[in-house]
Amino acid sequence: MASHLLSNFSKPTNGHVKDGKQHDLERDVKNVHDPHWRITSDFGVKQSNTDDWLRVATEDQTGPSLLEDHFAREKIHRFDHERIPERVVHARGAAAFGHFKLTESASDVTNAAVLTDTSRETPVFLRFSTVLGSRGSADTVRDVRGFAVKFYTQEGNWDIVGNDIPVFFIQDSMKFPDLIHSGKPEPNNEVPQAQTAHNNFWDFVYLHSEATHMYQWAMSDRGIPRSYRMLQGFGVNTYTLMNDKGERHFVKFIFTPELGVHSFVWDEALKLAGQDPDFHRKDLWEAIESGNPARWKFGIQVIPESKEHDFDFDILDATKIWPEELVPIRYIGELELNRNPDEYFTQTEQVAFCTSHVVPGIGFSDDPLLQGRNFSYLDTQLTRLGVNWQELPINRPVCPYLNHNRDGAMRHTINRGTVNYWPNRFSAVAPAKPEEGGYVDYPQKVEGIKTRMRSKKFRDHISQAQLFYNSMSSHEKKHIASALSFELDHCDDPTVYERISQRLADIDLKLAQQVAAQVGAPAPQHASIANHGKTAKGLSQTEFLPAEPTIQTRRVAILIADGFDPVAYSAIVAALKSARAMPFTIGPRRGAVFAKGESREHGQGVKPDHHLEGMRSTMFDSVFVPGGADSVETLRKNGRALHWVREAFGHLKAIGATGEGVQLVRDACQLEGVRFSEGEDVVSSYGVVTAVKTQPERLKEVFKMARGAANFV
Numbered sequence: 004m005a006s007h008l009l010s011n012f013s014k015p016t017n018g019h020v021k022d023g024k025q026h027d028l029e030r031d032v033k034n035v036h037d038p039h040w041r042i043t044s045d046f047g048v049k050q051s052n053t054d055d056w057l058r059v060a061t062e063d064q065t066g067p068s069l070l071e072d073h074f075a076r077e078k079i080h081r082f083d084h085e086r087i088p089e090r091v092v093h094a095r096g097a098a099a100f101g102h103f104k105l106t107e108s109a110s111d112v113t114n115a116a117v118l119t120d121t122s123r124e125t126p127v128f129l130r131f132s133t134v135l136g137s138r139g140s141a142d143t144v145r146d147v148r149g150f151a152v153k154f155y156t157q158e159g160n161w162d163i164v165g166n167d168i169p170v171f172f173i174q175d176s177m178k179f180p181d182l183i184h185s186g187k188p189e190p191n192n193e194v195p196q197a198q199t200a201h202n203n204f205w206d207f208v209y210l211h212s213e214a215t216h217m218y219q220w221a222m223s224d225r226g227i228p229r230s231y232r233m234l235q236g237f238g239v240n241t242y243t244l245m246n247d248k249g250e251r252h253f254v255k256f257i258f259t260p261e262l263g264v265h266s267f268v269w270d271e272a273l274k275l276a277g278q279d280p281d282f283h284r285k286d287l288w289e290a291i292e293s294g295n296p297a298r299w300k301f302g303i304q305v306i307p308e309s310k311e312h313d314f315d316f317d318i319l320d321a322t323k324i325w326p327e328e329l330v331p332i333r334y335i336g337e338l339e340l341n342r343n344p345d346e347y348f349t350q351t352e353q354v355a356f357c358t359s360h361v362v363p364g365i366g367f368s369d370d371p372l373l374q375g376r377n378f379s380y381l382d383t384q385l386t387r388l389g390v391n392w393q394e395l396p397i398n399r400p401v402c403p404y405l406n407h408n409r410d411g412a413m414r415h416t417i418n419r420g421t422v423n424y425w426p427n428r429f430s431a432v433a434p435a436k437p438e439e440g441g442y443v444d445y446p447q448k449v450e451g452i453k454t455r456m457r458s459k460k461f462r463d464h465i466s467q468a469q470l471f472y473n474s475m476s477s478h479e480k481k482h483i484a485s486a487l488s489f490e491l492d493h494c495d496d497p498t499v500y501e502r503i504s505q506r507l508a509d510i511d512l513k514l515a516q517q518v519a520a521q522v523g524a525p526a527p528q529h530a531s532i533a534n535h536g537k538t539a540k541g542l543s544q545t546e547f548l549p550a551e552p553t554i555q556t557r558r559v560a561i562l563i564a565d566g567f568d569p570v571a572y573s574a575i576v577a578a579l580k581s582a583r584a585m586p587f588t589i590g591p592r593r594g595a596v597f598a599k600g601e602s603r604e605h606g607q608g609v610k611p612d613h614h615l616e617g618m619r620s621t622m623f624d625s626v627f628v629p630g631g632a633d634s635v636e637t638l639r640k641n642g643r644a645l646h647w648v649r650e651a652f653g654h655l656k657a658i659g660a661t662g663e664g665v666q667l668v669r670d671a672c673q674l675e676g677v678r679f680s681e682g683e684d685v686v687s688s689y690g691v692v693t694a695v696k697t698q699p700e701r702l703k704e705v706f707k708m709a710r711g712a713a714n715f716v
């Protein structure tokens with residue numbers, strides 16, 4: 004057995020502890036920056052020229068290229084076959100490595116070592132994704148986000164293939180192809196890309212009222228997250244846990260981010276889709292590179308088998324949440340992402356998650372969505388990666404693995420020995436006994452008739468949609484109404500937008516009437532199902548603010564031009580850095596910009612990170628304008644600078660200014676129809692914080708208030 008398989012952790016190298024998966028991957032890593040490398044053919048022959056195809060030529064004449072040039076043919080041939088099929092859903096993603104640490108043993112409900120051994124750190128790989136868009140689509144579209152975690156445990160790989168929304172559109176996996184066909188671009192013209200704003204999707208969800216709960220979530224702010232680091236992850240399906248006493252519990256898995264749950268406003272998300280389609284993947288990458296790991300608390304909701312039928316919803320129905328009031332979340336672990344992949348294709352693209360990957364102590368339930376998923380994930384990897392996909396470095400486990408599965412295209416493992424079947428005369432590679440860690444299926448008693456039927460409780464499709472909507476804050480409700488109005492505006496078939504407007508009445512009559520008025524549908528007059536008026540906790544994302552307001556990893560733009568106030572500028576840069584925010588200086592040009600009183604001949608100036616036209620306010624969480632009379636006068640005359648502040652204000656961002664900089668903010672806010680009273684030294688409303696005078700103690704105050712304001716972003 005290779006030494007890297009023995010333990011999940013080993014001695015530090017270059018100051019960092021390498022986990023078991025890092026060691027495992029090292030076997031296949033080649034460092035392209037190693038100066039000793041020379042280009043070879045795929046078969047190791049050093050090549051002296053990779054630029055010119057072998058041809059018949061003279062100084063004066065270029066003749067035919069020769070088929071004989073096997074180096075050239077190899078290079079072109081390999082290029083021709085670089086692409087593999089993209090995932091049929093969740094094609095666009097970004098991922099990172101990290102670890103999972105258990106903080107409290109769950110041994111009362113499971114004997115899975117990964118959930119009972121608090122001394123372990125389990126390496127993980129987590130891939131975030133959008134669902135509908137193709138691989139090259141934009142990150143910030145309105146969509147559900149995938150949250151797929153591979154735990155490389157010492158008992159084998161365990162995958163939680165989850166989403167950032169705790170419920171799903173459909174109850175039975177057999178409906179999945181219809182759902183996805185309806186959401187993907189329409190079949191005749193392949194329009195639109197990466198969005199549900201079209202007839203087919205809304206037609207489908209009307210005809211499947213079970214989707215009502217989920218589309219409330221997708222139309223809420225959860226559909227447009229600010230960052231992959233600021234969203235919750237849910238296993239969605241109901242799994243089971245088995246303990247040493249042989250008892251079985253139903254379980255749901257939940258991840259809650261340390262930084263809180265935050266979203267864009269819709270206009271921002273729309274603009275970013277064009278201005279920076281990679282916004283989310285860059286955000287994750289940059290946070291990790293700058294030494295800011297992303298962290299989640301890991302929780303479980305557990306229901307003993309004996310209580311399966313105690314609820315007025317079916318606990319195996321993936322269109323339902325388990326309200327926390329009935330089944331509290333027990334947070335028992337922490338997940339941290341702290342290392343970026345080395346290569347996108349061989350890691351983020353080739354990783355293959357399967358809901359069927361569970362380890363001893365964890366099992367499935369009869370959740371009909373989960374049962375179908377267990378078939379689908381394994382199956383789809385064959386199309387995408389081929390039969391030996393489990394041997395790919397990112398997919399193989401860190402613990403020892405061996406069986407009698409053999410051969411197939413691109414098999415890598417070489418099995419030495421004469422038998423490839425069980426039982427065999429050598430008793431070689433035998434099944435593991437339970438005491439050796441062999442997986443034991445729970446002896447579940449099953450009775451019923453063979454039929455294509457769902458149980459009665461699956462027929463309630465509306466009460467939890469109401470529960471979700473009722474639990475939203477007033478601004479979240481407004482955002483849902485706007486999102487629905489946007490989507491239905493993109494549907495040109497009256498059957499579609501009229502029916503959905505009527506369906507919304509079953510959730511909330513006022514919501515239905517608002518949307519109907521916007522999209523030109525007849526105003527619904529009554530609901531066919533009365534709203535029960537109940538609310539639940541954990542649904543509004545306003546509940547998930549960090550314990551302490553923080554601007555850690557937030558991007559703050561500082562606008563300056565020649566003549567800026569160097570004291571205010573340096574103070575804000577230092578303050579932001581000490582709070583682990585990311586300050587970016589934005590000037591009229593990327594060449595040096597000079598401070599008040601600084602000589603252009605002898606001074607060094609400040610080299611902005613970007614110029615005003617190169618970036619947009621959408622790419623930042625907050626904008627700050629330091630004083631300096633000349634600087635601010637230049638910016639006030641610059642339409643783009645005004646637009647920066649104005650747009651940031653419109654997107655509800657924290658805006659700060661000191662000294663003369665306040666005037667630029669006043670101008671911009673006035674254009675937005677908001678006038679701040681003159682003479683007031685510190686203003687803090689609408690998330691705008693200004694201090695006219697620039698004494699250092701004032702700056703501290705401004706900064707403190709800005710931190711508070713940033714919490715609303």
Ligand code: HDE
Nearest residue numbers: 090092093130149150151165166171176179239379380383
């Ligand atoms: Fe998936 N889903 N799914 N899904 N899903 C895939 O598997 C499928 C569902 C989710 O980053 C595919 O490897 C069926 C729910 C994520 O690589 C495919 C059903 C949830 C990812 C597939 C569902 C998810 C996928 C396509 C209905 C949240 C991306 C590529 C029963 C809990 C994983 C692949 C990654 C990917 C099938 C429903 C999450 C085709 C049949 C519910 C995060 O196998």
